[in-house]
Amino acid sequence: xxxxxxxxxxxxxxxxxxxxxxxxxxxxxxxxxxxxxxxxxxxxxxxxxxxxxxxxxxxxxxxxxxxxxxxxxxxxxxxxxxxxxxxxxxxxxxxxxxxxxxxxxxxxxxxxxxxxxxxxxxxxxxxxxxxxxxxxxxxxxxxxxxxxxxxxxxxxxxxxxxxxxxxxxxxxxxxxxxxxxxxxxxxxxxxxxxxxxxxxxxxxxxxxxxxxxxxxxxxxxxxxxxxxxxxxxxxxxxxxxxxxxxxxxxxxxxxxxxxxxxxxxxxxxxxxxxxxxxxxxxxxxxxxxxxxxxxxxxxxxxxxxxxxxxxxxxxxxxxxxxxxxxxxxxxxxxxxxxxxxxxxxxxxxxxxxxxxxxxxxxxxxxxxxxxxxxxxxxxxxxxxxxxxxxxxxxxxxxxxxxxxxxxxxxxxxxxxxxxxxxxxxxxxxxxxxxxxxxxxxxxxxxxxxxxxxxxxxxxxxxxxxxxxxxxxxxxxxxxxxxxxxxxxx
Amino acid sequence: xxxxxxxxxxxxxxxxxxxxxxxxxxxxxxxxxxxxxxxxxxxxxxxxxxxxxxxxxxxxxxxxxxxxxxxxxxxxxxxxxxxxxxxxxxxxxxxxxxxxxxxxxxxxxxxxx
Numbered sequence: 296x297x298x299x300x301x302x303x304x305x306x307x308x309x310x311x312x313x314x315x316x317x318x319x320x321x322x323x324x325x326x327x328x329x330x331x332x333x334x335x336x337x338x339x340x341x342x343x344x345x346x347x348x349x350x351x352x353x354x355x356x357x358x359x360x361x362x363x364x365x366x367x368x369x370x371x372x373x374x375x376x377x378x379x380x381x382x383x384x385x386x387x388x389x390x391x392x393x394x395x396x397x398x399x400x401x402x403x404x405x406x407x408x409x410x411x412x413x414x415x416x417x418x419x420x421x422x423x424x425x426x427x428x429x430x431x432x433x434x435x436x437x438x439x440x441x442x443x444x445x446x447x448x449x450x451x452x453x454x455x456x457x458x459x460x461x462x463x464x465x466x467x468x469x470x471x472x473x474x475x476x477x478x479x480x481x482x483x484x485x486x487x488x489x490x491x492x493x494x495x496x497x498x499x500x501x502x503x504x505x506x507x508x509x510x511x512x513x514x515x516x517x518x519x520x521x522x523x524x525x526x527x528x529x530x531x532x533x534x535x536x537x538x539x540x541x542x543x544x545x546x547x548x549x550x551x552x553x554x555x556x557x558x559x560x561x562x563x564x565x566x567x568x569x570x571x572x573x574x575x576x577x578x579x580x581x582x583x584x585x586x587x588x589x590x591x592x593x594x595x596x597x598x599x600x601x602x603x604x605x606x607x608x609x610x611x612x613x614x615x616x617x618x619x620x621x622x623x624x625x626x627x628x629x630x631x632x633x634x635x636x637x638x639x640x641x642x643x644x645x646x647x648x649x650x651x652x653x654x655x656x657x658x659x660x661x662x663x664x665x666x667x668x669x670x671x672x673x674x675x676x677x678x679x680x681x682x683x684x685x686x687x688x689x690x691x692x693x694x695x696x697x698x699x700x701x702x703x704x705x706x707x708x709x710x711x712x713x714x715x716x717x718x719x720x721x722x723x724x725x726x727x728x729x730x731x732x733x734x735x736x737x738x739x740x741x742x743x744x745x746x747x748x749x750x751x752x753x754x755x756x757x758x759x760x761x762x763x764x765x766x767x768x769x770x771x772x773x774x775x776x777x778x779x780x781x782x783x784x
Numbered sequence: 785x786x787x788x789x790x791x792x793x794x795x796x797x798x799x800x801x802x803x804x805x806x807x808x809x810x811x812x813x814x815x816x817x818x819x820x821x822x823x824x825x826x827x828x829x830x831x832x833x834x835x836x837x838x839x840x841x842x843x844x845x846x847x848x849x850x851x852x853x854x855x856x857x858x859x860x861x862x863x864x865x866x867x868x869x870x871x872x873x874x875x876x877x878x879x880x881x882x883x884x885x886x887x888x889x890x891x892x893x894x895x896x897x
Binding site for chain 1: 812820823828855862869870877878
């Protein structure tokens with residue numbers, strides 16, 4: 296059963312590869328497929344919540360010798376969120392992406408991406424994790440280059456190069472770690488680190504891992520590739536990347552920090568908090584100087600990854616719970632903001648704030664659809680961004696990490712500034728004279744509305760959802776649950 | 785042997801970084817290839833060398849203890865295959881870039897033209 300989050304997208308991808316000629320079938324089938332994936336992920340989440348961490352030994356090779364699949368609450372929450380984001384993207388895409396790209400393999404590639412992302416969420420083996428990363432990245436390489444305009448090719452070369460270099464760090468770290476410990480099963484490794492005498496050079500290997508994951512999740516100082524490449528493909532693809540790819544890096548960091556950081560805790564904690572603070576601040580300041588909606592939102596991805604990593608640095612149950620809730624909120628709100636940006640593009644033919652204006656008067660619905668995710672990202676109650684930041688800041692105060700908490704509050708203010716800037720320029724400013732009056736696809740509006748409703752619900756039900764987030768955080772902060780579930784002690 | 789291989793890994797990494805920093809995009813791809821090979825060798829060296837014994841059993845008593853560890857070899861094979869795929873994609877990408885822009889110069893990558 297646990298292998299299904301990987302097998303289902305694989306099956307859908309194969310079907311979609313062989314039916315590439317029938318575009319209408321592809322559109323309907325991929326929507327149906329993502330709905331099935333979401334329902335299955337919800338079933339898995341309920342199962343994990345009631346019966347504890349689910350494990351599966353692939354091919355019946357018992358841990359630590361075989362590859363183990365593990366789904367704890369954190370994995371299950373991420374699976375559900377990613378599947379739901381995929382549903383929205385599948386409603387949105389037929390109305391936004393041109394027919395040429397759609398029939399050039401867009402749909403199979405999305406499922407390839409989902410397979411890699413899901414695999415990374417549930418694998419319990421480090422090398423297997425690397426393989427899922429590559430499955431995910433290879434699909435994203437093709438997706439970002441799909442269509443082959445000069446701008447996209449420029450973005451792709453940067454993206455492929457930096458991703459490959461990060462993967463090299465990842466593999467090198469795996470090799471050194473295996474040489475030091477002789478195991479690659481995550482639970483077994485965590486068990487060894489806790490029971491044996493301190494292993495020399497282990498921090499070197501862990502630092503290589505940290506560099507690899509901070510490139511993938513766009514942490515300071517490794518974030519420059521993200522705003523240089525994310526805005527080049529059609530915005531539906533950017534939204535999919537924003538909602539899934541960088542968050543896999545964040546998830547992996549949570550998993551690794553929880554399982555493998557046993558020594559030098561003071562160093563790691565300070566190090567991660569400093570990195571988080573710098574990521575937040577620099578991301579938000581760089582966003583302030585941009586004029587392209589997609590670039591502003593891309594820089595905000597960086598700043599908000601800083602918040603998630605801040606929760607990791609605090610590493611108390613309430614801090615981690617805040618970070619988990621914030622991650623889910625960010626996957627939905629950020630995707631929603633990109634999709635709303637896409638609607639603006641369909642209406643006015645530009646992403647550049649200098650050429651936009653008067654949209655509030657022209658179409659109040661478009662304005663509302665942008666307003667919801669923007670205010671959520673800025674952290675205005677009762678939207679989820681407020682609760683995410685509230686839980687994080689509360690966690691920070693409880694752990695007496697006053698400095699980073701202060702930075703987080705200040706950065707929240709700057710986020711509001713950027714969102715208000717988009718709002719003023721694109722919606723409130725007087726309409727420029729030579730503006731295009733394009734037709735907005737109804738499917739695209741429906742998808743954005745669905746996601747906006749989900750964002751609002753996430754905020755309204757913040758209470759019950761934070762209870763699940765706290766349970767999930769418990770499993771992260773006390774990795775004994777995870778280790779015992781896999782090794783069966 | 786380990787010493788020699790370690791130096792080779794270092795040389796390969798050095799060459800890779802040098803190529804990555806060139807202005808020519810084709811040399812960038814060569815750099816990626818070197819980087820991949822350097823890491824595969826690193827994996828091989830870091831996980832311990834066993835000379836004279838293959839990674840499978842020949843049904844001789846006491847052989848199991850001296851057998852070379854098969855896992856790093858399996859990992860390297862996987863890494864080589866993935867590296868090959870990415871390299872192929874990168875080559876096509878660079879060729880497409882060349883046929884669209886008619887240049888292989890890195891400066892064309894900047895957006896302010």
